[in-house]
Amino acid sequence: MGKLLDAGGGSGALAAYVRRHLDPESITVVDVDAAALAETPAGMHTRLSRIEDLSDADGRFDTILARQVLHYVASAVDALTLLRKLLLPGGVIYVGQIVAPDQSAARWLAERASWASPTRHSVFTTDALLSLFAHAGLGLERAVIAPHWQRLKPTAQAIGATTHAGDNGAMAMHAEDDVIHVRVLWLHCLLVADETARPGGMPRQAAV
Numbered sequence: 283m284g285k286l287l288d289a290g291g292g293s294g295a296l297a298a299y300v301r302r303h304l305d306p307e308s309i310t311v312v313d314v315d316a317a318a319l320a321e322t323p324a325g326m327h328t329r330l331s332r333i334e335d336l337s338d339a340d341g342r343f344d345t346i347l348a349r350q351v352l353h354y355v356a357s358a359v360d361a362l363t364l365l366r367k368l369l370l371p372g373g374v375i376y377v378g379q380i381v382a383p384d385q386s387a388a389r390w391l392a393e394r395a396s397w398a399s400p401t402r403h404s405v406f407t408t409d410a411l412l413s414l415f416a417h418a419g420l421g422l423e424r425a426v427i428a429p430h431w432q433r434l435k436p437t438a439q440a441i442g443a444t445t446h447a448g449d450n451g452a453m454a455m456h457a458e459d460d461v462i463h464v465r466v467l468w469l470h471c472l473l474v475a476d477e478t479a480r481p482g483g484m485p486r487q488a489a490v
């Protein structure tokens with residue numbers, strides 16, 4: 283396991299889970315939220331920074347975690363490329379991300395995702411995320427995909443917009459009081475630096 287970086291790790295919940303089950307040599311949690319970092323468990327290093335601003339000076343790592351953070355960065359391919367460069371030889375990156383089942387569903391969700399997180403930049407599909415990995419020079423070692431009902435609590439205005447829009451054929455969803463549940467997917471990926479991958483710019487249509 284070696285040196286572990288939890289990128290956009292918040293209060294270090296995932297890093298703490300990993301520490302309970304494995305035995306990392308050290309843990310560094312990077313996040314833009316000082317209040318969240320203040321809650322990381324004892325024994326973890328913290329760094330108040332955007333992922334995009336990390337450099338070699340922050341160290342290099344055997345294992346990098348990036349769970350539910352790529353939709354907050356302006357360019358996920360740039361952030362992933364940067365994280366790849368922070369890997370020690372033989373290192374791995376875990377990306378865990380909630381994704382939309384297809385492009386149409388991603389567009390529908392992107393319009394409404396600010397209900398849940400106003401600073402969100404993107405909603406990915408599975409294909410989009412896999413394409414981003416290749417463009418960031420990362421090879422996919424293993425992937426697990428699981429269905430998931432995402433709970434969204436819309437504002438009153440947004441509920442009106444949904445009612446007006448009527449049913450959305452692309453998204454399975456059900457409403458319960460003032461909360462809607464939309465059918466999405468959890469994508470868990472283990473990635474390695476891939477010399478054969480073709481690093482490059484963000485592919486078109488990769489995310490909405």
Ligand SMILES: C[S@@+](CC[C@H](N)C(=O)[O-])C[C@H]1O[C@@H](n2cnc3c(N)ncnc32)[C@H](O)[C@@H]1O
Pocket residue numbers: 289290291292293295296312313314315318331332333334348349350351354355
């Ligand atoms: C949904 S939370 C996920 C936290 C953690 N990865 C987990 O799975 O429990 C997203 C986190 O990303 C952080 N974040 C957002 N944009 C960031 C950026 N550009 N660089 C680093 N962290 C960022 C937020 O402050 C927040 O803690």
